[in-house]
Amino acid sequence: MDWEYFFELLLGGLTRGSIYALIALGYTMVYGIIELINFAHGEIYMIGAFTALIAANVLTMLGMNELAVLVLASVVAILYSAAYGFTVEKIAYKPLRQAPRLSPLISAIGMSIFLQNYVLLAQTSDFLPFPSLIPELEFMEPIAHIISSAEVIIILTTAVVMILLTLLIKYTRIGKAMRATAQDRSMAMLVGVNVNRVISTTFVIGSALAAVGGVLIASHIGMINFYIGFIAGIKAFTAAVLGGIGSIPGAVLGGMVLGWTESFATGYVSSDYEDVFAFALLVIILIFRPAGILGRSTTQKV
Amino acid sequence: MLKLSNVESYYGNIRALKGIDIEISEGEIITLIGANGAGKTTTLMSICGVVPPRHGEILFMGRPIHEMSPDRIVALGISQVPEGRRIFPFLTVTENLDMGAFLRKDKDGIKKDIEYIYELFPILAERRNQAGGTLSGGEQQMLAISRALMARPKLLLMDEPSLGLAPLVIRRIFGIIEKINTENRTTIFLVEQNANLALKVAHRGYVMENGRVILSDAAQNLLSNEQVKKAYLGV
Numbered sequence: 001m002d003w004e005y006f007f008e009l010l011l012g013g014l015t016r017g018s019i020y021a022l023i024a025l026g027y028t029m030v031y032g033i034i035e036l037i038n039f040a041h042g043e044i045y046m047i048g049a050f051t052a053l054i055a056a057n058v059l060t061m062l063g064m065n066e067l068a069v070l071v072l073a074s075v076v077a078i079l080y081s082a083a084y085g086f087t088v089e090k091i092a093y094k095p096l097r098q099a100p101r102l103s104p105l106i107s108a109i110g111m112s113i114f115l116q117n118y119v120l121l122a123q124t125s126d127f128l129p130f131p132s133l134i135p136e137l138e139f140m141e142p143i144a145h146i147i148s149s150a151e152v153i154i155i156l157t158t159a160v161v162m163i164l165l166t167l168l169i170k171y172t173r174i175g176k177a178m179r180a181t182a183q184d185r186s187m188a189m190l191v192g193v194n195v196n197r198v199i200s201t202t203f204v205i206g207s208a209l210a211a212v213g214g215v216l217i218a219s220h221i222g223m224i225n226f227y228i229g230f231i232a233g234i235k236a237f238t239a240a241v242l243g244g245i246g247s248i249p250g251a252v253l254g255g256m257v258l259g260w261t262e263s264f265a266t267g268y269v270s271s272d273y274e275d276v277f278a279f280a281l282l283v284i285i286l287i288f289r290p291a292g293i294l295g296r297s298t299t300q301k302v
Numbered sequence: 303m304l305k306l307s308n309v310e311s312y313y314g315n316i317r318a319l320k321g322i323d324i325e326i327s328e329g330e331i332i333t334l335i336g337a338n339g340a341g342k343t344t345t346l347m348s349i350c351g352v353v354p355p356r357h358g359e360i361l362f363m364g365r366p367i368h369e370m371s372p373d374r375i376v377a378l379g380i381s382q383v384p385e386g387r388r389i390f391p392f393l394t395v396t397e398n399l400d401m402g403a404f405l406r407k408d409k410d411g412i413k414k415d416i417e418y419i420y421e422l423f424p425i426l427a428e429r430r431n432q433a434g435g436t437l438s439g440g441e442q443q444m445l446a447i448s449r450a451l452m453a454r455p456k457l458l459l460m461d462e463p464s465l466g467l468a469p470l471v472i473r474r475i476f477g478i479i480e481k482i483n484t485e486n487r488t489t490i491f492l493v494e495q496n497a498n499l500a501l502k503v504a505h506r507g508y509v510m511e512n513g514r515v516i517l518s519d520a521a522q523n524l525l526s527n528e529q530v531k532k533a534y535l536g537v
Binding site: 176180184186191192193 | 350351384388400
């Protein structure tokens with residue numbers, strides 16, 4: 001067996017998985033709190049990438065160096081996407097809070113189509129080149145044929161973001177309020193949690209994570225168009241379901257499993273079969289664990 | 303302290319409360335008894351703002367609260383021990399207590415109160431790092447009461463605290479209810495199907511039927527009232 005090739009695929013899968021995980025977190029957190037599949041989430045990721053592209057071009061014109069452009073463009077993308085996530089919730093979901101569950105779902109699909117077409121009109125349908133913002137690290141030279149600097153940065157950034165998110169959820173006041181709201185919304189109200197604020201915060205955090213994913217992958221692959229959110233969204237949603245929707249570690253694990261499946265399927269079989277393997281895996285896992293890998297069954301003692 | 307006048311609440315288009323009047327003074331234990339579906343839980347949910355009334359007025363310490371959001375009402379000093387206990391199943395016992403004190407800012411005070419509760423219920427101290435959902439029914443009820451007390455409420459609303467518990471545990475819970483009232487001077491509004499038990503700890507009682515209050519009197523008198531005896535006490 002060719003171990004070097006194996007590791008290349010393993011790390012490639014980890015990179016893909018990281019991006020899926022970053023986006024999947026937004027799906028899973030929103031689902032955990034208001035049981036809505038936010039179909040517009042993929043578009044928030046796409047908007048993050050576009051915002052970074054515009055910001056990067058402007059900043060480069062102003063003559064800034066590569067690293068400053070990367071950081072600043074990311075910050076702008078995060079803020080802009082977070083604002084979009086916040087607004088989408090207020091416009092498309094909040095008025096439907098008491099409506100039957102299908103209504104906000106349809107509203108989400110509508111929002112997704114609207115945002116895609118809005119970017120299509122504002123930009124073009126063509127793929128636009130995205131500058132490679134992630135610098136080549138010199139000490140990476142000897143292993144550059146196995147893993148690139150960009151991949152290392154993607155994996156590390158994702159890891160750091162995950163750790164911060166875990167700490168936030170576990171130890172902060174808003175994190176506790178989020179968990180309580182996810183477990184029992186009206187009881188959370190009865191202890192004084194402002195549920196609307198918790199829901200808004202969830203959308204803001206999920207959108208910010210998606211923007212991080214958008215900047216990283218766009219910079220790695222080097223081109224974007226208005227449609228990238230749809231594909232990435234479907235994949236990340238798959239990852240969230242695979243890991244157990246509503247579960248934060250599940251979203252990360254689901255992303256990784258999906259990333260590896262695709263990477264190994266591409267490497268050892270053919271890239272034509274990438275999606276076949278990914279979705280076959282989804283079906284198989286859901287047959288044996290309908291709630292996903294880490295999804296918890298809803299039974300509890302009363 | 304709390305005054306409901308002509309309160310009407312709806313679930314969708316169903317009028318669950320058809321104009322009720324209830325008055326509670328400071329330091330009292332008031333009970334609301336009635337059959338299933340009479341509107342007892344809806345009354346509590348209307349006070350808390352989870353099911354805001356469409357008509358009528360609710361005053362708490364002289365302030366109208368019927369248009370406030372639930373979190374603001376909690377901040378004024380109304381806590382609830384809801385029906386079915388509603389423990390956050392995946393939060394630990396300590397985290398559940400922390401959530402009860404969600405609106406409080408005095409970290410030291412919160413810590414002290416948690417210690418006090420662990421002294422009061424050693425079983426909760428033993429299970430402090432266990433998920434709330436793994437506790438037994440009686441333990442969950444103790445936790446639910448403790449969680450409500452963590453907010454240091456002026457008015458404590460309790461919905462069917464005896465539901466599904468063994469007689470011995472029920473006796474313990476009612477002992478605690480009396481203790482909270484006498485020691486902390488907390489006003490208690492107790493909703494119960496177990497009318498016999500509720501009327502024994504309460505000072506006054508209201509009887510509800512079909513979304514209306516049909517009777518109100520001192521608890522003693524209700525216990526000997528023929529109509530109440532027949533309908534709710536089973537004698």
